[in-house]
């Protein structure tokens with residue numbers, strides 16, 4: 771297979787409710803989780819406080835921060851490509867273009883870069899929120915459920931990219 775990966779569910783240690791789904795390893799070696807987040811979580815279901823294995827930005831080592839930056843860049847490019855495909859499929863379909871030059875390389879790279887910048891901006895927001903948590907006087911465990919975006923961002927990214935890629939195939943091979 772082109773993309774070999776393993777995934778994992780993380781659960782509340784008390785009630786077993788799943789609060790995170792993530793791609794653990796790509797090609798069995800590349801660890802895909804950045805581990806940025808609140809070290810202490812409170813289950814939204816049963817209220818149990820537990821250790822998350824995540825770490826705030828302020829306590830990350832230079833090598834962990836570098837890893838975060840590299841993974842963010844890779845993720846942003848992956849999301850950029852996955853969303854660029856349906857973007858031009860939709861535009862091509864809507865404008866009914868038969869131009870074989872559409873979309874041009876310039877258009878494609880601009881689109882990939884635009885989506886990638888959005889993802890990178892979101893990662894910067896995560897770091898800012900992490901710093902706020904680390905600086906706050908009262909250290910409260912963060913309430914977590916499956917839909918908490920900060921602790922389950924990979925899940926949202928995979929859903930958005932899958933929908934995008936399916937849309938691309940649908941328009942390209944079914945509609946046209």
Ligand SMILES: [Zn+2]
Nearest residue numbers: 782785813816
């Ligand atoms: Zn629970």
